[in-house]
Amino acid sequence: MTDQVVKSLTDPSFLIALLVGIAVFATVFTAMPSLIGNPLKARMKAVALERDELRAKQRVRLAAESDRRRGALREQQHAGMRNIVERLDLRRALVDEGTLNKLKVAGFRGQNPLTRFLFFRLVLPFVGLVLAAVYVFVMGGAAEKPVFVKIFICIVAAYVGFYLPVLYVSNRATKRKQSIQQAWPDALDLMLICVESGMSVEAALRKVADEIGSQSVDLAEEFVLTNAELSYLTERRQAYENLAARTGLDSVKSVTQALIQAERYGTPVAHALRVLAAESRDMRMNAAEKKAAALPPKLTVPMILFFLPVLFAIILGPAGIQISERGLFGDKQQSSSE
Template sequence: MNNFLEWLGLSQSLLLSILVAVAVFTTFMTIALPILSGNEFKNRMKAVALERDQMRARERARLSIERERSRGGLRQDAGKGLAVTVVNKLNLRHLLADDKTVRKLKVAGLRGQRQLTIFLFLRAALPGVLFAVTLLYLLGLGFLADKPLSLRLLICLGAALFGFYLPNIYVSNLAQKRRQSIQRAWPDALDLLLICVESGVSIEAAFRRVADEIGIQSVPLAEELALLCAELSFLSDRRAAFTNLSERTDQEGIQAVTTALIQAEKYGTPLSQAIRVLAQENRDMRMNAAEKKAASLPPKLTVPMIVFFLPVLFAVIIGPALIQIMHLG
């Protein structure tokens, strides 16, 4: 160990100082980040309010532009910058973006043209960045110098391919987390919605009340319900607002509720009984998912028990006997 430190030009005191500095910095960031991050619910609700204002502006622009037989004003201003320039120059919206990509970003909570532009820019830029970094690390710094050049170039190409799919992986993970949060809080939201509907509150006011109350349990669900209230207020077709909610959340339980809401809007069917049945079904689905996850724990714990627990157990049981045998010998 000392020879390795001398080869690096480091002393034990300097190494200890570096470790202490890293520990202090990590402790400070652990304490400071929750304080500096602020209230996530307030920040997301502020973003929803901004989205509602933009929706109001778009609807007003649509009404005025329809008189002039032009729809150019409906597009959002993406702004100027490196990402916008690269996306426009390379025509990445036509090459990499389609309806499925936009829907995937909506499910992940990334709405608007700016998020789409950044996503496309990262898909175009990350392969080159990771390829250059890997090439510098392998060829410039001499890592894996004993390996063939073809193998090192193949690793660089693999890093570039990983960079191309890295934004998709991030968006998929973000969408999965949002779906889990919405799925856990949706039965409780339906119970609150049922109470509001049975008390005689209109559906818009009921969703607004549920959005205010459910934010403590699930910020993504509160955000989606707030957007639903905004769309119910500004869109000419109320059924489109319910359809947009099911597309943004990508949940079977929410799709069933939106279908019931559309049928109640169209045929005037009673809504409270349908919500009560759907709330129980969603609660059963949540319980089944929890039971399925609990049933899958024993096979998952087999490998950690073999690797980590059994060697320690054997050392505790056999260790004293081995020590006695060594002393006797």
């Protein structure tokens, strides 16, 4: 029995099988940590995620506090202006429907821009009057003029200060309308592509706002506001009418009317957008041709003042030099003959 056991243990096949088993066990035992995973690494990853989450929360809290502080500061500033405007009842005296429409077209929405507008219309006349009085009576400006003329200059300065906010709003509205008008045909083409691809009007407005922002920020802002109004207003027609009122452009108004009619009667939006996009491109081309046609009259005065004298100098310069040389040579010949 013992000899058989010893013989089995010394059998080469048995020894090979035993060594193979030990090698397999060692391999599995060695590779077990890599198969299970490093718990320290997993723990560190969890800690890192938790740290990032805490940082994000802290960042959001600090941003909210900063916004709250800035908002409180702005509210304090607007509160002082608002108190002055409300005490003097400037809205009833200076505000009408046209003023509100101009502020909307210029991009000023809400009560705070209106409050600032009225406050500056109240303050700037006194500022202009004081500056003109200091210049005329203290610094000696227009000293040779009579007192009546000096007083008239002060009144004109106050008048200019009173209408300076109106001029600023009008200039801002004009620039904003030009920016929207230049980008409007491209925006209609993009909207047509989005609608024909199966998007809804809201999705098309959102996509066009993302794409047209590099060309016109004002138009992208208007599309975002219209998309928001389509989401919460009870009547979609009101959102389109607000878009036309905020832009103040006939081309935008025609598109909004087409969208209103399409939603009311169920007509296809793509056909109306295609026609209106072609009209907008034609209008932009006509405007460019009109500017090109107006260039010759505008270039007449610069040509007379700058180009023609140089041209005359180039043409008549060599002739003048030849005439002067001939005259000089003629005088020398006459003196030598004498």
